[in-house]
Structure formats: C-alpha cells, structure tokens
Amino acid sequence: MKTSLRTRMGEIHTWAGVVLGALLFAIFWTGTLSVFDKEVDRWMMPATRLTWAADSPRPSLDHDARPLLDQRAPKAPAWTIILPTERVPFLTLSYGTEESRKSSREQFDPRTMAQLPPSQTLGASGFLYPFHHNLTLRTKDIGAWVVGIAAMGMLCLLVSGVIIHRKLFAEFFSLRLHRAFGRSNLDVHNVTGIVLLPFYILITLSGLIVAFSIYYPTAHEALYGRPATSQPREGGAPAAQEAAAKPRGTRSAAREETPERAFLREALGRVRLSAARQPADVASLDAIVTDAEKQWGAGAVYLVRVNNPGDARGHVLLRRASNETVTKDIDNLRYSSATGKQIGEFQASPTVNVWNFIAGTHYIQFSHWLLRWLYFLGGLGGCVMIGTGLFFWTQARRRKQQRQGHLGVSLMDVVSVAGVCGVLAATCAFFIVNQWLPRQESFGGIDRERWEVWAFYAVWVASLLHGLACILGNKAFGHLVAWRDQCRAIAALAVLAVVSNAGVTGDHLIRTLSQGNWPVAGVDLCLLAGAVLAVMAASRLGRRVAEASFTSRAQLADQVLGKEPAHG
Amino acid sequence: MHTSRGGAWRAPVRALAMSLHVVAACIAAYVASARCVELASLMLHRLGMARSDAVMAAVMAGFVGFCLILLWAFSRPTMLRTWIGLGSLVLVSTLALKVIETFGGRV
Numbered sequence: 003m004k005t006s007l008r009t010r011m012g013e014i015h016t017w018a019g020v021v022l023g024a025l026l027f028a029i030f031w032t033g034t035l036s037v038f039d040k041e042v043d044r045w046m047m048p049a050t051r052l053t054w055a056a057d058s059p060r061p062s063l064d065h066d067a068r069p070l071l072d073q074r075a076p077k078a079p080a081w082t083i084i085l086p087t088e089r090v091p092f093l094t095l096s097y098g099t100e101e102s103r104k105s106s107r108e109q110f111d112p113r114t115m116a117q118l119p120p121s122q123t124l125g126a127s128g129f130l131y132p133f134h135h136n137l138t139l140r141t142k143d144i145g146a147w148v149v150g151i152a153a154m155g156m157l158c159l160l161v162s163g164v165i166i167h168r169k170l171f172a173e174f175f176s177l178r179l180h181r182a183f184g185r186s187n188l189d190v191h192n193v194t195g196i197v198l199l200p201f202y203i204l205i206t207l208s209g210l211i212v213a214f215s216i217y218y219p220t221a222h223e224a225l226y227g228r229p230a231t232s233q234p235r236e237g238g239a240p241a242a243q244e245a246a247a248k249p250r251g252t253r254s255a256a257r258e259e260t261p262e263r264a265f266l267r268e269a270l271g272r273v274r275l276s277a278a279r280q281p282a283d284v285a286s287l288d289a290i291v292t293d294a295e296k297q298w299g300a301g302a303v304y305l306v307r308v309n310n311p312g313d314a315r316g317h318v319l320l321r322r323a324s325n326e327t328v329t330k331d332i333d334n335l336r337y338s339s340a341t342g343k344q345i346g347e348f349q350a351s352p353t354v355n356v357w358n359f360i361a362g363t364h365y366i367q368f369s370h371w372l373l374r375w376l377y378f379l380g381g382l383g384g385c386v387m388i389g390t391g392l393f394f395w396t397q398a399r400r401r402k403q404q405r406q407g408h409l410g411v412s413l414m415d416v417v418s419v420a421g422v423c424g425v426l427a428a429t430c431a432f433f434i435v436n437q438w439l440p441r442q443e444s445f446g447g448i449d450r451e452r453w454e455v456w457a458f459y460a461v462w463v464a465s466l467l468h469g470l471a472c473i474l475g476n477k478a479f480g481h482l483v484a485w486r487d488q489c490r491a492i493a494a495l496a497v498l499a500v501v502s503n504a505g506v507t508g509d510h511l512i513r514t515l516s517q518g519n520w521p522v523a524g525v526d527l528c529l530l531a532g533a534v535l536a537v538m539a540a541s542r543l544g545r546r547v548a549e550a551s552f553t554s555r556a557q558l559a560d561q562v563l564g565k566e567p568a569h570g
Numbered sequence: 571m572h573t574s575r576g577g578a579w580r581a582p583v584r585a586l587a588m589s590l591h592v593v594a595a596c597i598a599a600y601v602a603s604a605r606c607v608e609l610a611s612l613m614l615h616r617l618g619m620a621r622s623d624a625v626m627a628a629v630m631a632g633f634v635g636f637c638l639i640l641l642w643a644f645s646r647p648t649m650l651r652t653w654i655g656l657g658s659l660v661l662v663s664t665l666a667l668k669v670i671e672t673f674g675g676r677v
Contacts, residue, residue: 225621354622
C-alpha cells in the first residue's frame with residue numbers, strides 16, 4: 003500500500019488532531035488565561051486589589067518584614083520575602099514551619115504593612131496556570147507527561163499541517179466567512195493556523211524545553227554519571243529510616259552530591275548549603291539588598307530568601323527580576339546571613355541564557371502590556387484553530403456517513419463540544435463560585451478553594467452529559483443543538499460572572515474604569531466580549547438548527563407521503 | 571483495505587493493533603531521541619563545551635529531534651519500514667552510547 007507523503011502527513015494530522023484536540027484546547031485555553039494570571043488573581047482575590055507603581059520605594063525589610071518573620075517563624079528552615087511589583091501589588095512572606103512542610107504564605111499591604119485577609123482561593127496562578135502545565139495531576143508528574151505528549155503531538159500537527167496544504171499562500175488570503183458554514187469553518191482553521199504558525203511553534207517548543215528536566219530526566223547522565231541505584235537500597239527502606247533518625251527541622255548536614263544535583267548547581271546555580279547548628283544573628287537584609295542593587299541596578303531584586311535564618315552558616319539568596327528583559331533571569335547573589343558579606347554569585351553561561359531566553363518567551367515575566375496582549379490574542383487564535391479543526395473532522399465524516407449514524411462520529415461530536423464549550427463554561431463557573439462563596443476557610447469540611455475547583459469540573463462534566471444527551475437523542479442535528487445551547491450557556495455565565503463581581507465586591511465597570519483599575523476592568527471587559535462572541539456563535543448555530551429541522555421535517559413528510567426525498 | 575472477508579470483530583482488532591503500533595512507535599522514537607540527547611551532550615563536551623552547557627544545548631535540540639524522528643517514522647510507506655527505521659535508530663544510539671561510556675573514558 004504505497005501512498006504519497008502528503009497523504010501520510012494528512013493521516014498523522016487527522017488522527018493526532020482527533021486524539022489530542024480536546025486536550026490541546028484545554029491546555030491552550032488555560033495557557034491563554036495564564037498570560038494574565040496575575041490580573042485574574044486580582045479579580046478573584048478582591049482583598050489584593052491594590053495599586054503599586056513600578057518605581058515606588060521598596061518597603062524596609064529590616065523594619066517591616068523582619069519583625070513579622072521573627073514573631074511568626076523564628077525557627078523556620080527558610081524565610082522567603084517577595085517584594086511588591088506592579089502586577090503583584092503586595093508584599094508576600096512565606097516560611098516553612100516545623101510541623102508542616104507546606105510553607106504558609108501571608109500577604110501584606112506594602113504601604114501600611116497591614117496583613118491582607120487570606121483570599122481562600124487558588125486563583126488563576128494557583129489553578130488555571132498549574133492546569134496548563136500539569137493538569138493539576140502532580141503525582142509522579144503524570145499530568146506533566148500528558149501535557150508533554152500533547153505538546154509533542156501539537157508540534158507534529160503543526161509540521162504535518164503545513165505539509166498537507168499545497169496552496170499555503172492561496173489559503174492565507176482566502177477567508178470566506180460569508181460562504182457556507184463548512185467552507186468558512188475550514189478557512190478559519192487554515193488562516194488562524196498559517197498566520198500564527200510561528201507563534202504556535204515558539205510557544206509549543208518553548209513549553210517543552212522549559213520542562214526538559216521532566217521530559218529528559220536522564221539527559222545529564224552521560225556526562226555526570228549514572229546515579230548509584232543499588233547502593234542505598236540495601237536493607238529495607240533506608241531512606242525512610244534515615245529521615246526518621248535525623249533531628250526534626252534541620253537539613254542533613256553532610257548530604258552526598260548526586261549527579262543530578264551537580265548538574266543543577268553547575269547549569270542553573272541551584273545550591274543547597276547545610277546549617278552549622280550554631281546560633282547567630284541575622285544581619286541587615288536592607289544592607290544586603292542595597293549592596294546587590296549596586297551590582298544589578300536599582301529595583302532589580304524581587305525575591306529574598308533566607309535559608310537557615312539564625313544559623314551561623316545561614317545564607318541569604320537574592321533573585322533578580324526579569325521585567326526588563328525577555329530572558330528569564332536565573333542569576334542569583336548569595337550573602338552570609340550572619341555577617342551580611344557576599345559569599346557567592348551565580349551568573350548563567352551564554353548557553354544556559356539561550357535556555358533562559360526560550361523560557362522567558364514562554365513565562366512572559368517582562369513588563370510590556372502590548373506584547374502581553376499579543377500573546378493573549380495569539381493564544382485565543384490557537385484556541386480557534388483547535389476548535390475549528392475539531393469541528394471540521396466530525397463535519398467531514400458526517401457528510402460521508404450521514405445515513406449510517408456512525409457512533410464514532412457522534413462520540414467525537416460529544417468530545418468536541420465538551421472540549422471546547424465545556425472548558426469555557428467551566429472557567430466561567432470557577433469565576434462565579436469564587437465570587438459567591440464567602441471568604442472563609444472551609445464549607446462542610448471541604449476547603450473553600452476546593453469548592454471552586456469542584457465547580458469547574460462539575461460544569462465540565464455537565465457539559466459532557468448535555469452534549470451526550472443532545473447528540474444521542476437527535477442523530478440528525480443534535481450536535482448543532484448542543485453547540486448552540488452551550489454557547490448560550492457560556493454567554494449567560496460570562497455575564498453572570500461580571501454581575502457577581504460587581505455585586506459582591508462593588509467594583510463594577512464604571513468604578514474600575516474611572517479609577518483606572520485595569521486588572522479588574524480588563525477581566526470584566528474580556529468576559530463581556532466573550533459573551534458577545536458566544537451570542538453571535540449561538541445565533542449562527544440557531545439558524546443552522548432551524549434549517550436542519552426544516553429539512554428533516556420535510557424528509558419525514560416525504561417519507562410519510564411515499565415520495566423520494568428532496569435532498570440526497 | 572480488505573473488508574470483504576471476516577466478521578464485524580475485524581474492525582476493532584485492527585483498530586487495537588493500529589493503536590498499539592502507534593504507541594509503541596512513539597515510545598521507540600522517544601527512547602531514540604533520549605539516547606541521541608545523551609550522545610550529543612558527550613560530543614559537544616568533546617568539542618570543548620563545558621559539561622553543563624553541553625547537556626543544555628543537547629536537550630534543547632532534543633525536542634526538535636524527537637519531533638523530526640516521529641514525523642519521519644510515521645511517514646515511512648509501510649509499517650515494516652517504520653520499525654526497521656526506528657529499531658536501527660534505537661539500536662545504533664544505544665550501542666554508541668554504551669561503547670563511548672565503556673571505552674571512551676572520562677574527559
């Protein structure tokens with residue numbers, strides 16, 4: 003069976019698209035929202051709707067942050083201070099406690115140092131963003147692997163998609179929106195695919211490359227040596243015994259350097275220093291940051307971590323902000339926490355900075371609003387491309403197998419409608435429940451933040467069941483009914499989210515726009531724009547439903563009267 | 571494709587066989603790419619790159635390589651050729667890595 007390269011690429015494109023399409027849509031959609039994760043966080047965390055100009059003087063670490071840390075966590079193994087920025091307008095303190103390994107995080111108004119009430123929500127940066135890269139399945143990196151497989155499939159889809167289009171330039175200029183539904187759907191798929199192709203390749207490849215340590219975990223082993231797996235495995239579970247034998251709350255003093263740790267230290271500057279177990283004072287953090295700013299420039303420090311505070315060998319690690327460059331800076335400076343003297347620095351090599359640049363193009367930590375919006379639009383374009391691609395597959399199959407009522411095509415219709423409309427509606431539900439639930443820690447024994455996530459998944463499952471009911475109940479045009487109804491639901495939910503925000507927090511659009519509260523106003527306006535688009539799609543689908551139901555009724559009447567059907 | 575002979579059970583069996591073929595070929599392509607990443611890191615180091623840089627450069631190219639291996643494997647005209655191609659790639663890269671690690675010595 004010999005076939006041409008283009009045919010085989012067409013098969014790859016079709017089947018990779020069918021298997022991965024819905025998953026890719028969810029990843030692209032949550033990734034698109036993550037472009038504005040901090041802004042969605044402000045929308046979902048009303049207590050943090052503060053403003054902080056980029057050039058404001060930083061709060062004093064010694065006078066403002068230190069007393070709080072001394073009082074709350076004098077014996078913590080590490081303190082982390084994250085300084086306020088334009089997009090994250092509050093001071094964050096986090097510290098591990100001896101009882102729990104999960105470090106607690108507290109947020110403070112950087113002007114008054116008053117503690118902000120906990121928002122009791124994961125927000126976009128705690129749920130939508132993790133969903134984007136690991137589907138929130140963290141056990142053994144299963145979610146990250148699923149996302150990685152989808153991303154590699156996406157790369158193959160992009161390359162094969164280019165190969166199968168013989169008239170790449172002609173299709174670039176043919177967007178026939180006014181033509182029949184199927185033709186315009188395929189045109190939208192082709193145009194969004196071709197125009198944004200470089201963006202998709204960049205974003206997919208960089209997404210894989212930033213997580214290389216998950217996808218190629220053994221890459222360093224040829225040069226750094228294989229890990230000694232047999233040696234420490236003798237005699238039951240030595241790792242657990244060892245851990246139990248260690249004094250609590252202290253890190254092991256003499257930990258052997260594994261090949262992996264050696265690689266991470268050399269390449270990425272990740273160093274772990276052990277404690278001396280001798281008490282010592284913590285030197286002035288302000289003086290340390292001022293000294294660092296002499297090397298990096300004013301305002302370049304964004305994170306201060308004190309490892310083993312109060313220990314003679316404790317050290318202060320400073321991380322450099324990346325808002326002025328595309329490259330995600332991983333350079334750091336290390337100071338002795340006891341003496342305040344610099345004890346080390348890490349500067350990434352040019353090769354590692356290539357990786358940092360690629361990572362920066364994916365993490366988008368630089369300050370540039372126009373570019374951020376272009377990323378957002380690029381992501382939406384990707385969602386449109388994936389959605390129209392899915393729709394085209396079932397449509398093309400339906401034309402061939404119209405009379406047989408093929409089960410596979412019907413199921414694929416359900417997957418498409420739940421994969422596209424379902425995740426959009428679920429996101430709106432996530433936002434609405436976030437506004438509705440009072441800000442208390444838990445309801446009915448379940449954390450408040452879990453309720454929001456449950457609402458997200460519940461609406462997604464509801465969308466799947468609704469699609470299933472519509473499509474199995476009406477073989478002829480049930481899929482159109484499902485798409486139309488779910489588009490209407492998205493429009494209603496998006497408007498409800500805006501209304502909920504106005505009602506619960508009082509920050510309605512007139513106020514946020516007049517105050518220049520752009521993060522909140524922007525989310526509201528995007529939700530309203532989404533609602534308008536959903537209404538337009540629903541009305542177009544509604545016309546198609548009307549046509550289809552007229553045709554099928556005419557066919558039925560013809561059959562009853564014993565005539566030949568009018569439409570073949 | 572032959573659909574004339576055999577009962578209705580043939581279609582699901584063929585779909586299952588096809589799925590297994592695709593999954594196994596993807597795994598083989600991944601193994602080949604992982605071996606090639608390690609080989610490339612060794613070569614770059616021999617050419618004078620610091621070992622951390624060699625690993626980073628190899629791993630960044632690795633994803634592009636993996637994508638190309640996948641597309642190349644699945645665009646072979648027959649399944650047999652896919653497996654001949656992938657099999658020899660895995661074999662050669664694994665052997666080369668073993669030989670270098672055993673006889674090449676540390677640099």
